[in-house]
Amino acid sequence: MERNIKKILSQMTLEEKAAMCSGDSFFSTKGLKRFGIPSISMSDGPHGLRKQDDSADILGLNASTKATCFPPEVTLASSFDRRLIQNVGKALGVECQALGVSILLGPAINIKRSPLCGRNFEYLSEDPYLTAEMASAYIDGVQSEGVGTSLKHFAANNQEDFRLSLDVRVDERTLREIYLSGFEAAVIKSQPWTVMCAYNKVNGHYCSENKYLLSDILRDEWGFDGFVVSDWGAVAHRVKAIDAGLDLEMPPSGRQNTIKIIQAVQEGRLGIASLDKVVDRLLRIIVKAADSKKQNASWDIVKHHSIAKEAAMESMVLLKNDQKILPLKKDCDLALIGAMAKIPRYQGAGSSHVNPSVLDDIYEEIKKKTNNITYADGYERYTDRVDESLIKEAKEAALHADTAIVFAGLTEEYESEGYDRPHMRMPENHIRLIEEVTKVQENTVVVLCNGAPVEMPWIGNVRGLIEAYLGGQAFGGAIADILFGDANPCGKLAETFPARLSHNPSHINFPGEQGHVDYKEGLFIGYRYYDTKQIAPLFPFGYGLTYTSFVYTGMSLDKTRMTDEESLQVSINIKNVGEMAGKEIVQLYVGKRDSNVIRPVKELKGFEKIYLEPGEEKTVTFSLGKRSFAYYDTTIHDWFVESGVYRVMAASSAEDIRLEESVYIESTERITHTYTRYSTLGELMDDPDQKRIYEEIIGYLRGEGALLSNLNDNPKMAEGMLRGMALCSVYGFSNTAFDEETLQDILRRLNKND
Numbered sequence: 224m225e226r227n228i229k230k231i232l233s234q235m236t237l238e239e240k241a242a243m244c245s246g247d248s249f250f251s252t253k254g255l256k257r258f259g260i261p262s263i264s265m266s267d268g269p270h271g272l273r274k275q276d277d278s279a280d281i282l283g284l285n286a287s288t289k290a291t292c293f294p295p296e297v298t299l300a301s302s303f304d305r306r307l308i309q310n311v312g313k314a315l316g317v318e319c320q321a322l323g324v325s326i327l328l329g330p331a332i333n334i335k336r337s338p339l340c341g342r343n344f345e346y347l348s349e350d351p352y353l354t355a356e357m358a359s360a361y362i363d364g365v366q367s368e369g370v371g372t373s374l375k376h377f378a379a380n381n382q383e384d385f386r387l388s389l390d391v392r393v394d395e396r397t398l399r400e401i402y403l404s405g406f407e408a409a410v411i412k413s414q415p416w417t418v419m420c421a422y423n424k425v426n427g428h429y430c431s432e433n434k435y436l437l438s439d440i441l442r443d444e445w446g447f448d449g450f451v452v453s454d455w456g457a458v459a460h461r462v463k464a465i466d467a468g469l470d471l472e473m474p475p476s477g478r479q480n481t482i483k484i485i486q487a488v489q490e491g492r493l494g495i496a497s498l499d500k501v502v503d504r505l506l507r508i509i510v511k512a513a514d515s516k517k518q519n520a521s522w523d524i525v526k527h528h529s530i531a532k533e534a535a536m537e538s539m540v541l542l543k544n545d546q547k548i549l550p551l552k553k554d555c556d557l558a559l560i561g562a563m564a565k566i567p568r569y570q571g572a573g574s575s576h577v578n579p580s581v582l583d584d585i586y587e588e589i590k591k592k593t594n595n596i597t598y599a600d601g602y603e604r605y606t607d608r609v610d611e612s613l614i615k616e617a618k619e620a621a622l623h624a625d626t627a628i629v630f631a632g633l634t635e636e637y638e639s640e641g642y643d644r645p646h647m648r649m650p651e652n653h654i655r656l657i658e659e660v661t662k663v664q665e666n667t668v669v670v671l672c673n674g675a676p677v678e679m680p681w682i683g684n685v686r687g688l689i690e691a692y693l694g695g696q697a698f699g700g701a702i703a704d705i706l707f708g709d710a711n712p713c714g715k716l717a718e719t720f721p722a723r724l725s726h727n728p729s730h731i732n733f734p735g736e737q738g739h740v741d742y743k744e745g746l747f748i749g750y751r752y753y754d755t756k757q758i759a760p761l762f763p764f765g766y767g768l769t770y771t772s773f774v775y776t777g778m779s780l781d782k783t784r785m786t787d788e789e790s791l792q793v794s795i796n797i798k799n800v801g802e803m804a805g806k807e808i809v810q811l812y813v814g815k816r817d818s819n820v821i822r823p824v825k826e827l828k829g830f831e832k833i834y835l836e837p838g839e840e841k842t843v844t845f846s847l848g849k850r851s852f853a854y855y856d857t858t859i860h861d862w863f864v865e866s867g868v869y870r871v872m873a874a875s876s877a878e879d880i881r882l883e884e885s886v887y888i889e890s891t892e893r894i895t896h897t898y899t900r901y902s903t904l905g906e907l908m909d910d911p912d913q914k915r916i917y918e919e920i921i922g923y924l925r926g927e928g929a930l931l932s933n934l935n936d937n938p939k940m941a942e943g944m945l946r947g948m949a950l951c952s953v954y955g956f957s958n959t960a961f962d963e964e965t966l967q968d969i970l971r972r973l974n975k976n977d
């Protein structure tokens with residue numbers, strides 16, 4: 224195989240170059256036989272390999288080769304465990320090598336703006352920092368096996384409804400801080416081989432031809448040097464997309480776009496240099512993939528199944544455990560209720576759908592813990608129809624048992640790629656079953672199998688609640704170990720469960736109207752909103768119980784004052800004060816009270832998961848750098864740390880701050896403020912460098928009959944009036960002494976033009 228890309232490029236024909244920009248088959252690139260360049264194949268992810276040899280499709284409706292179905296990303300993110308995610312990624316890479324796949328189409332990292340997004344099961348979190356950390360761990364794991372990844376869907380693909388045509392209208396600061404920062408950190412930290420552009424538009428331009436996103440930001444600012452692949456069918460105008468930085472169109476569109484590219488070059492509408500850059504990037508990754516192929520690779524089904532089980536166990540979230548109803552005693556009398564216990568819901572629907580190598584039987588796994596099981600369906604598995612006879616049978620089983628475990632949640636058609644949910648309700652027959660069972664059995668535990676938050680009108684009547692999310696193929700073994708205490712639940716929510724859908728900040732502007740959606744809630748999504756508005760969620764971000772308990776003590780910072788160029792070391796002591804070994808996810812939030820810009824009350828800037836034996840105590844340390852304190856300033860179009868006092872909070876959840884310290888940061892940068900005639904006196908009051916000029920202007924307002932001479936005995940009112948006064952309106956309150964010439968002279972001196 225020729226590896227000298229420059230040499231290949233110099234010898235390729237225009238036809239070959241143009242053809243290279245589109246796939247060969249549904250999931251493969253074109254080869255270049257005369258240079259020995261092979262075609263490479265790519266397949267979905269993200270939580271398992273969906274390789275289709277024939278009848279390939281993008282919605283996972285057709286068969287695919289058996290592979291390990293790990294828990295989907297919604298579940299994995301609740302582990303808050305970088306090492307775990309990296310291990311899952313590594314195992315995925317091994318399976319890709321074994322099946323000859325060079326690029327795995329994941330991770331999918333779009334932010335969870337609304338709980339209704341049909342693909343939330345495939346995404347990680349409402350928080351960009353957690354998203355970034357999980358994405359990096361996944362990419363590192365997969366790529367450590369010589370297999371590429373495709374960070375997707377770039378960008379702002381936060382809903383399924385109208386996804387192929389929707390225009391997402393979002394302000395610059397929100398785009399940067401919330402919807403791009405996960406991509407930014409993952410690209411810079413882990414260099415995914417490819418990035419997949421989204422279907423939708425962002426601020427009027429399709430992502431597939433959005434130069435600002437694909438070139439200015441992704442490449443020029445973040446230094447991404449892989450290739451950009453379109454989402455399948457996302458290309459609107461191929462020639463424009465080439466210029467914007469879209470390298471590979473998938474699936475192939477026959478010769479139509481190849482011809483368009485050739486014509487554009489021949490007619491001078493597309494520079495050959497732009498085309499060469501695209502082909503150069505494609506060839507470099509293809510050669511890299513070819514060189515990374517491992518011959519005779521194989522994978523251990525049993526070992527990967529155990530990784531899938533560990534991932535599920537580490538991710539499930541214990542949300543309620545009244546009277547310590549859990550863990551269950553071995554050999555207890557158990558009513559096992561719910562058709563999802565017989566036919567599990569363990570993954571989502573759409574392009575991520577995996578054909579599992581093995582699938583645990585929940586009933587059989589629980590039977591390993593107790594033989595005294597009475598099973599009842601409770602509801603029809605594939606309809607919402609309430610069946611009174613099934614409920615009656617379930618109540619009978621519950622009545623005569625020590626404990627009733629009800630498996631319920633969302634069935635397949637409730638959440639999928641391609642469409643969003645219209646509400647957050649569970650199927651009516653699931654709700655009725657839980658309500659009826661709790662009428663006859665106070666010791667009821669619900670195990671939820673769902674990919675996104677649901678409303679829980681029955682929550683007050685159950686004693687135990689486990690958010691198992693979608694547990695992957697090893698869900699059965701994992702839930703049995705958790706229920707009976709052979710594993711201690713240690714997951715925490717990576718998203719807020721709102722008490723009501725209408726509390727969610729995106730509610731009014733979801734899914735949008737007339738072809739567009741406005742992100743009017745701005746930065747305030749998820750806990751950023753509920754915190755700031757002080758709206759109590761059903762369960763907060765970062766929340767999760769365990770069978771033991773932890774105490775936080777001795778928070779210390781290595782500095783009380785620093786500049787924005789330094790880093791802050793934070794340490795906290797965590798002690799397990801219960802009787803069972805367990806893991807705690809320690810969260811670190813940063814906030815600033817008196818900011819010059821609007822900010823959420825606090826934002827997640829660190830987390831660590833630690834294992835502690837009963838009575839054991841460990842110190843957890845964090846390092847906070849510039850970006851932990853910065854906001855994105857749209858006057859300088861860059862990240863900026865304002866001087867002032869910052870709160871550093873150690874928490875067990877977004878609503879449970881255990882310890883807090885503060886640090887003063889002196890910014891080494893200044894945002895040079897350009898004053899105009901419309902600038903206010905308040906801006907001068909807040910700018911220490913302009914004190915003298917401010918006093919000069921006040922002098923004009925003190926003259927005979929001027930504003931301040933009438934407000935002398937009311938300084939508060941005076942300051943309130945001055946703060947909002949524009950420079951160009953001073954003359955009106957200065958008894959005309961402050962004329963246009965004076966204003967121009969002052970503006971020159973303020974902007975140091977003199």
Ligand code: GLC
Pocket residue numbers: 267280281282328375454455574
């Ligand atoms: C789908 C999905 C994308 C997937 C691709 C290939 O439409 O949006 O995530 O990787 O097509 O199946």
